[in-house]
Amino acid sequence: MAVEEGQALSVIVDTNVLVAALLQAGIVRELILGHPHSFVTPDACVAELWDHREEWNRRGLSEGILGEAIDLLTEYFVSTIPRPAYQEKEGEARSLIRDPDDVPVVALALALDNRGVWTFNTKDFSGPRLLARIRVLTTSEVKAILTTP
Amino acid sequence: MYFSFASKRSLKKSLSVSCILARSLLEVDADPNASANNLGARLKETGRSWEMRRGMTHRETRPERIKCYRNDITTRMAETQVLFRIERELLEALDKVLSLEGFRTRNEWFRAQIRKALGEASRKRLAGVLDRLSVEGIREEDIAEMVREWRSKKGRR
Numbered sequence: 001m002a003v004e005e006g007q008a009l010s011v012i013v014d015t016n017v018l019v020a021a022l023l024q025a026g027i028v029r030e031l032i033l034g035h036p037h038s039f040v041t042p043d044a045c046v047a048e049l050w051d052h053r054e055e056w057n058r059r060g061l062s063e064g065i066l067g068e069a070i071d072l073l074t075e076y077f078v079s080t081i082p083r084p085a086y087q088e089k090e091g092e093a094r095s096l097i098r099d100p101d102d103v104p105v106v107a108l109a110l111a112l113d114n115r116g117v118w119t120f121n122t123k124d125f126s127g128p129r130l131l132a133r134i135r136v137l138t139t140s141e142v143k144a145i146l147t148t149p
Numbered sequence: 150m151y152f153s154f155a156s157k158r159s160l161k162k163s164l165s166v167s168c169i170l171a172r173s174l175l176e177v178d179a180d181p182n183a184s185a186n187n188l189g190a191r192l193k194e195t196g197r198s199w200e201m202r203r204g205m206t207h208r209e210t211r212p213e214r215i216k217c218y219r220n221d222i223t224t225r226m227a228e229t230q231v232l233f234r235i236e237r238e239l240l241e242a243l244d245k246v247l248s249l250e251g252f253r254t255r256n257e258w259f260r261a262q263i264r265k266a267l268g269e270a271s272r273k274r275l276a277g278v279l280d281r282l283s284v285e286g287i288r289e290e291d292i293a294e295m296v297r298e299w300r301s302k303k304g305r306r
Contacts, residue, residue, distance in 0.1 A: 016289075016296045023292065027282040033276065036268045052299045058284045068281055072275035075269050101300050119292040140288065 010038040011142055012109050013078060014102070014119035015045045019056050022049075022069055022080075027139060029147050035146050039078045040112065042104035086111040096130040097121065109134040118142050123128050248293070 013032075020028040020039060032039060049056075053066050074080045084105040093106035102124060109117050116135035121126050125136045137145070243255070252258040 010177055019292050020180045022282050023284045023287050076271040090212050120259050120289045
């Protein structure tokens with residue numbers, strides 16, 4: 001559809017959602033593959049995914065296959081946003097969330113127009129100050145957003 | 150009858166369209182109002198450009214990527230002229246539905262069709278690769294725990 005050209009970027013995904021898309025043959029993968037370019041992630045999450053490939057590569061596949069999977073995932077389905085796009089929000093993000101590894105996700109949520117952050121780690125993504133600034137989404141909420149016109 | 154499109158994206162080899170590619174040259178976006186002025190569209194373009202170098206980590210490739218991010222919007226566009234035969238009635242029917250479907254020009258429609266075709270091809274390829282990666286019975290909680298664990302290990306190092 002032509003609408004795709006100017007459509008607002010939608011849901012920000014955390015590293016654990018990217019891992020689920022790779023490992024879990026279920027709803028997470030279906031949602032991501034069924035809605036190309038509805039998802040974005042900071043480049044730091046893709047870097048983290050690659051750096052820890054030995055931990056999530058439970059099937060012992062070659063690096064070539066892991067690379068191909070990440071390539072395809074980030075080429076058409078989850079747009080990777082480089083740090084310059086969210087860097088200026090990192091300071092504010094640090095004041096809102098404790099885990100430094102979550103800072104890029106929060107900073108991206110502050111920097112871009114979006115519908116929320118999709119994460120399984122809702123415990124860390126809590127606190128009134130953070131929730132006043134960004135919306136945290138569960139898998140069922142993401143499904144509802146994407147299936148509602 | 151013949152008609153032409155001025156598509157801004159280079160066609161990939163895998164796309165089989167019955168057409169003649171008359172010329173293809175790199176140049177800046179000729180229709181900036183269509184997408185390039187939109188931040189979302191710019192970032193989407195950038196996201197697509199991310200590709201991993203085999204044998205290198207993402208962190209190692211990052212400076213190159215950032216450089217690419219700054220330049221690719223203006224240098225990655227290509228102009229291609231496409232000519233193909235089509236029945237007059239079909240062309241008229243296409244023109245009638247273009248605006249109803251939200252396209253301003255045949256060019257926009259054609260570009261969207263290319264993206265759709267390439268996206269579908271990618272989806273099939275990715276589904277094949279993911280089948281090999283899948284771990285049976287793994288739950289969201291297990292994945293959250295796995296990520297938490299590698300982050301805590303990193304913190305201890």
